[in-house]
Amino acid sequence: MKIADKHYRSIWFNQEAGKVQIIDQRWLPHEFRVVELASRADFAAAIRDMWVRGAPLIGATAAHAIAEEMKRDPSNTNLDAAWDELHKTRPTAINLRWALDEMRNLLRPLPEAGRASAAHARAVQICDEDVECNRMIGVHGLEIIRRIAAGKAPGEPVNILTHCNAGWLATVDWGTATSPMYHAVEAGIDIHVWVDETRPRNQGAMLTSWEMNSHGIPHHLIVDNAGGHLMQRGQVDVVIVGTDRTTAHGDVCNKIGTYLKALAAKDNDVPFYVALPSPTIDWAVKHGSEIPIEERDGEEITHVQGRLADGSIGTVQISPDGTPGGNPAFDVTPRRLVTGLITERGVCAASPEGLAGMFPEQVSQQTNAG
Amino acid sequence: MKIADKHYRSIWFNQEAGKVQIIDQRWLPHEFRVVELASRADFAAAIRDMWVRGAPLIGATAAHAIAEEMKRDPSNTNLDAAWDELHKTRPTAINLRWALDEMRNLLRPLPEAGRASAAHARAVQICDEDVECNRMIGVHGLEIIRRIAAGKAPGEPVNILTHCNAGWLATVDWGTATSPMYHAVEAGIDIHVWVDETRPRNQGAMLTSWEMNSHGIPHHLIVDNAGGHLMQRGQVDVVIVGTDRTTAHGDVCNKIGTYLKALAAKDNDVPFYVALPSPTIDWAVKHGSEIPIEERDGEEITHVQGRLADGSIGTVQISPDGTPGGNPAFDVTPRRLVTGLITERGVCAASPEGLAGMFPEQVSQQTNAG
Numbered sequence: 001m002k003i004a005d006k007h008y009r010s011i012w013f014n015q016e017a018g019k020v021q022i023i024d025q026r027w028l029p030h031e032f033r034v035v036e037l038a039s040r041a042d043f044a045a046a047i048r049d050m051w052v053r054g055a056p057l058i059g060a061t062a063a064h065a066i067a068e069e070m071k072r073d074p075s076n077t078n079l080d081a082a083w084d085e086l087h088k089t090r091p092t093a094i095n096l097r098w099a100l101d102e103m104r105n106l107l108r109p110l111p112e113a114g115r116a117s118a119a120h121a122r123a124v125q126i127c128d129e130d131v132e133c134n135r136m137i138g139v140h141g142l143e144i145i146r147r148i149a150a151g152k153a154p155g156e157p158v159n160i161l162t163h164c165n166a167g168w169l170a171t172v173d174w175g176t177a178t179s180p181m182y183h184a185v186e187a188g189i190d191i192h193v194w195v196d197e198t199r200p201r202n203q204g205a206m207l208t209s210w211e212m213n214s215h216g217i218p219h220h221l222i223v224d225n226a227g228g229h230l231m232q233r234g235q236v237d238v239v240i241v242g243t244d245r246t247t248a249h250g251d252v253c254n255k256i257g258t259y260l261k262a263l264a265a266k267d268n269d270v271p272f273y274v275a276l277p278s279p280t281i282d283w284a285v286k287h288g289s290e291i292p293i294e295e296r297d298g299e300e301i302t303h304v305q306g307r308l309a310d311g312s313i314g315t316v317q318i319s320p321d322g323t324p325g326g327n328p329a330f331d332v333t334p335r336r337l338v339t340g341l342i343t344e345r346g347v348c349a350a351s352p353e354g355l356a357g358m359f360p361e362q363v364s365q366q367t368n369a370g
Numbered sequence: 371m372k373i374a375d376k377h378y379r380s381i382w383f384n385q386e387a388g389k390v391q392i393i394d395q396r397w398l399p400h401e402f403r404v405v406e407l408a409s410r411a412d413f414a415a416a417i418r419d420m421w422v423r424g425a426p427l428i429g430a431t432a433a434h435a436i437a438e439e440m441k442r443d444p445s446n447t448n449l450d451a452a453w454d455e456l457h458k459t460r461p462t463a464i465n466l467r468w469a470l471d472e473m474r475n476l477l478r479p480l481p482e483a484g485r486a487s488a489a490h491a492r493a494v495q496i497c498d499e500d501v502e503c504n505r506m507i508g509v510h511g512l513e514i515i516r517r518i519a520a521g522k523a524p525g526e527p528v529n530i531l532t533h534c535n536a537g538w539l540a541t542v543d544w545g546t547a548t549s550p551m552y553h554a555v556e557a558g559i560d561i562h563v564w565v566d567e568t569r570p571r572n573q574g575a576m577l578t579s580w581e582m583n584s585h586g587i588p589h590h591l592i593v594d595n596a597g598g599h600l601m602q603r604g605q606v607d608v609v610i611v612g613t614d615r616t617t618a619h620g621d622v623c624n625k626i627g628t629y630l631k632a633l634a635a636k637d638n639d640v641p642f643y644v645a646l647p648s649p650t651i652d653w654a655v656k657h658g659s660e661i662p663i664e665e666r667d668g669e670e671i672t673h674v675q676g677r678l679a680d681g682s683i684g685t686v687q688i689s690p691d692g693t694p695g696g697n698p699a700f701d702v703t704p705r706r707l708v709t710g711l712i713t714e715r716g717v718c719a720a721s722p723e724g725l726a727g728m729f730p731e732q733v734s735q736q737t738n739a740g
Contacts, residue, residue: 029690194696197671199569199593202688205672209693220696221671221689223569225594225627229663229701232629257595259602263633293599301567301591302575304674306686316676316686318572319591320399323579326564326590331599 001168001175001182003032003214009131009173010057011064013124020064024051025169029210030307037061040069040082047096048089053203054170055244055280056130059095062086063126066103067119074115079107092253092294092330094245098279099126127172133277134174136344141180141240141275142187144340144347148237149189157190157218159237161227164198164255165207166242166275176242176275178211180342185217193219194230198255200300200327224257228264239265239272240342246274246281248366250335250350251288256328262337271339274350278343278359283366286352288332301325371538371545371552373402373584379501379543380427381434383494390434394421395539399580400677407431410439410452417466418459423573424540425614425650426500429465432456433496436473437489444485449477462623462664462700464615468649469496497542503647504544506714511550511610511645512557514710514717518607519559527560527588529607531597534568534625535577536612536645546612546645548581550712555587563589564600568625570670570697594627598634609635609642610712616644616651618736620705620720621658626698632707641709644720648713648729653736656722658702671695 001007011022019036026049027033035051037043043065046052052061069082083100090096106122107115148158166177174182184191193212198204205221212219222230230236239261245253252258252274265272285291302325308314319325338350341358348354356363371377384391389406396419397403405421407413413435416422422431439452453470460466476492477485518528536547544552554561563582568574575591582589592600600606609631615623622628622644635642655661672695678684689695708720711728718724726733 029693030687195693197569197688199567199595205689205693209689213690213692219693220668221693222696223594223626223671225569225625225630225701226696226698228629228633229626229698230696232659232702233663255595256593256599259598260595260630260634263598263637264630267633289602298590301593304676304686304688306674306688308678308684308686314678314684314686316674316678316684317400318567318674318676319575319579320583322583323399323565323575323589323591326592326596326600328596328599331595332602 001173001211001215009127010169011052011060011127011172013064020068022046022052022061023169025053025207026051027313029206030313040065040085043068044085044089047086054165055093055095056171056176056277058090058093059099059279060127060130060172062096062099063103063123066100067123070107070115070119074112076108079104092244092292094282095279102126130172130277131174133344134171134176134179137176137275137277137342138174138179138183140346141273141342142183144238144273144342145180145184145189145191146187157192158184159192159194159235161194161196161230161236161239161261162208163196163204163241163258163261165203167208167211169207169211170242176277177240178208179275180240181217182215185215191217193217194227194236195219195221196224196227196257196261197221198257199224202304203255227261231264231268231270236270239270241274243274243276243280244330245291246276246341247285247288247291248281248283248355249286249352250338250341250355252333252335252338252350253288253291253330254333256331259331259333262333266337272337273340273342274338275342281355281359281362283362288334291332293331294329296327296329298325298327301327371543371581371585379497380539381422381430381497381542383434390438392416392422392431393539395423395577396421397683399576400683410435410455413438414455414459417456424535425463425465426541426546426647428460428463429469429649430497430500430542432466432469433473433493436470437493440477440486440489444482446478449474462614462662464652465649472496500542500647501544503714504541504546504549507546507645507647507712508544508549508553510716511643511712512553514608514643514712515550515554515559515561516557527562528554529562529564529605531564531566531600531606531609531631532578533566533574533611533628533631535573537578537581539577539581540612546647547610549645550610551587552585555585561587563587564597564606565589565591566594566597566627566631567591568627569594572674573625597631601634601638601640606640609640611644613644613646613650614700615661616646616711617655617658618651618653618725619656619722620708620711620725622703622705622708622720623658623661623700624703626701629701629703632703636707642707643710643712644708645712651725651729651732653732658704661702663701664699666697666699668695668697671697
């Protein structure tokens with residue numbers, strides 16, 4: 001989407017430089033920095049240390065990482081070593097494994113001499129497919145917003161609450177949860193977005209707010225605690241979030257705290273939608289309780305990064321020395337709390353039947369594999 | 371409770387100095403500062419700007435403020451002016467109004483010459499009553515923890531989740547939600563406390579963690595998003611929170627985010643208790659939806675204070691320039707989500723009948739007033 005009227009993606013291959021470039025998201029919202037990823041260590045660090053984040057963008061970055069490795073050394077040994085090193089950077093992210101498998105399965109049968117160009121072409125294609133996929137999520141999600149807008153008094157915006165950053169910065173473009181919002185704005189529908197801060201890493205405060213600002217969408221930043229109250233008082237019309245992994249039965253693994261918003265939405269009859277590209281669906285897992293939850297460093301809890309009064313980036317410790325942080329990074333929202341899943345093919349129920357109806361070829365694959 | 375082995379209250383009258391002293395909680399957990407409150411403006415600032423916070427401590431501070439005013443000028447004019455200035459500092463806090471009314475009703479009938487000493491005696495007594503009240507909350511709450519502990523395997527602690535700071539720093543001593551915890555530790559029961567950070571002002575990170583550290587109680591600081599997940603995975607045995615105002619029907623107004631934890635507790639069959647001294651009950655209000663919710667400055671959302679690497683206290687901005695913060699400070703947990711209310715007289719249901727049974731004299735007062 002746009003930054004100061006110029007269109008960007010979150011990752012791209014710069015033809016002139018002959019290098020992959022990304023927006024280094026660690027410096028947002030205070031600085032806009034573009035960096036090159038040159039070595040395998042760069043790519044691994046970019047994923048592990050969250051220069052890039054968001055399930056689809058992690059997958060796209062991993063695909064480009066394999067492509068760059070193939071230019072350097074197209075051997076099977078190197079292909080496997082790259083797969084291993086990249087896979088361990090973010091074990092919960094299903095798109096990471098999907099992209100790595102996609103690349104390896106493509107490259108293995110090819111002669112070494114043909115791997116670099118094939119890998120590059122496929123990495124670029126994965127990015128383009130992601131853009132198209134997210135565009136279609138927006139097309140389908142727009143209809144949900146349009147229906148809500150039709151029931152509003154003139155001049156009243158549709159109030160949308162979102163958690164974390166399932167924005168274009170988390171994908172290659174458009175975003176997942178934000179794609180319906182960008183489409184609504186393009187369609188001339190008044191919207192207002194409640195942006196959950198999303199502790200501990202503040203992706204809402206730092207990234208989603210920045211996206212909304214850059215695009216000129218009316219919004220308020222709120223703490224993660226506030227959404228339930230806003231729903232009780234009728235100030236939220238719909239919740240739209242993304243997901244890091246959704247099971248074949250429709251349980252939704254997403255950034256920690258999503259489950260609490262889903263409970264509040266249910267309690268207040270606010271529709272709760274999850275926007276997801278189909279690679280985010282883990283067809284091999286039925287129940288959310290089977291998903292391993294990443295436990296991250298406690299210092300993410302005890303320290304907060306931001307911009308100091310002098311403009312520099314600094315970190316403050318908010319708790320006393322000696323207090324440890326507990327840091328589960330994701331939670332699982334049971335499908336009974338989910339109104340619908342917004343996919344690139346349309347909106348379906350968060351249920352085995354809903355997903356199977358939307359992606360019948362996946363179900364037959366799983367049946368054959370089983 | 372204890373700080374470095376010395377016993378403190380959160381407010382006291384220093385006989386030698388002839389002045390009221392408080393712990394200036396704005397500097398916790400990084401610095402322990404005691405300050406004198408000399409003028410009416412000092413007292414008003416202390417309440418409004420949260421040098422002191424927590425419903426009972428706000429009430430105690432207001433009582434001392436009136437007492438100090440009476441030493442300076444015991445006229446009705448000054449009494450009313452002090453009542454007005456102090457009342458507007460924190461409109462949601464029911465204990466503030468309770469203490470101010472208590473003092474004015476006591477002083478109005480007295481000759482001006484007798485007001486200073488009577489006011490001082492009553493302010494000291496309000497503090498002592500608060501300490502005794504909170505001690506009894508702990509005595510009753512201890513039995514809840516003891517029953518849970520009895521069902522645990524040897525060596526397994528009772529896991530307690532709490533939100534905000536309903537600790538001794540929020541009262542004169544013992545705290546409300548923390549009093550059962552301190553009593554459990556004194557009784558030799560192993561406990562472990564999950565401390566909710568409590569954005570936006572981080573009272574959990576800054577105050578409850580500091581209390582737990584000072585007293586040597588095992589704990590982890592978690593983000594407000596994490597509690598639901600921990601409950602889903604069986605890592606929370608009981609939730610105990612405080613309240614800023616509870617209605618005669620048992621609806622609980624407390625720090626923003628409490629409602630979300632109550633929803634998660636209900637969804638996972640985790641008992642959810644609210645600890646409260648009876649002055650926190652607003653007998654004139656039935657339904658939580660009638661309670662006005664304070665909307666605070668948006669900068670509390672966009673900026674976070676803490677200790678910088680060099681040891682100084684600093685503030686970081688976490689969101690982009692141009693993003694406004696929405697900041698409702700409290701929410702209401704409906705009584706259907708509350709397992710029980712822990713009062714100084716015992717534990718009762720969060721219902722009109724439960725509260726009326728525990729405080730029959732209040733109900734008859736309300737009936738007479740009506």
